[in-house]
Amino acid sequence: MIDLSLIPDGGVGWLDASGPSSHLVLSTRVRLARNLAGLPFSTRNGEAEREAVLARVESAAAGTESLGRAVRFRLDRLDRADRQLLHERHLVSRDLAGLEGETGVRKGATLLIQDAVGAMVNEEDHLRLQGFRSGFDLGSAYESVDRLDAELGQRLPFAFHPEFGYLTACPTNVGTGLRASVLIHLPGLVLTKEITKVLQGLAQVGLTYRGLYGEGS
């Protein structure tokens, strides 16, 4: 059983409603997708290559301010219940936690977390850097993940193309590799049955929506 007391706030600091507009917005998350240059992406690499990626990332992270004191969870060595717990606390994606039926957890799947910043290693991309904040605070969440990105980018060669930008396994992420999201609780809209209209309207302003647990929910 993992010891979540290793993380100062138990991994739920973002839920403490301390942030701006927290009566509506539970939390904000900004993530950056990055891959190491010259190596196959997660879809085409093997166990040895993933271990190599993890080793390089950990070595680089140890020298950064953002993740120098990070707590590390090797998801491929945790049982399902522990991985589910990390997923429920919104610290890792469903993909990293290996909760999808047959495929199970990917070898080398790891979470590094320190304060409100984290890095998922060996997810769909080699690196998924994330910043969380309570309430509605995109600026602050972005700032912290951007800082981590800069620190790691100086120590690791990221896959980058002058025309396409940061290269990712999925073309929907190529370029900035950035996805910013907020977790909003809208019971009123659901009860008044207005929620469908609102969600349809989101697509028209270039936004997308997902369920409580992100992709696949």
Add this chain to the structure above:
Amino acid sequence: MLCDECREREAVVHLTQIVSEQVNTVHLCEKCAAERGVESGTQLTKSPLGTFLAAMGKGGPAAPAAEGARCPACGATLADFRDTGRLGCGECYVTFGAQLRDLLRRLHGSTRHVGERYASPGGPAPEPVVEPAPVAAELVELRERLRRAIADENFELAAELRDRLRGAP
């Protein structure tokens, strides 16, 4: 019915715009509609990648030789990409660049990354990307598209076209 914009492909999107009591209907093929940034209803909850990948299979003059091409670095093929929706490595973007550009334009509205430039540790400093100035015939076409974009009140597309006309990245 042919697309109003390109007059090449079959029109599948029929856009009706009502601007202060004046009704204007435009018929577009999937490609031109995507270029204009028109969202089709089915993309709401489905993964956008699935729709585009299916369209990729149908439209576009993909060079027959490229169909069997393998990425020299990881060995992935276009077929692998269609099956999984994922590329194999960074080199795949170069190998399959021609096919990907179309997809990228539809996904992101542009094929060119204009954000932060990245310098690999120990590598050369990144050069700012400069888009080459457009040629005469292209200029005329761009101006016409700009005029139409403004008439349609599609100001985002108009701004992009205006920038391209100026020769700015």
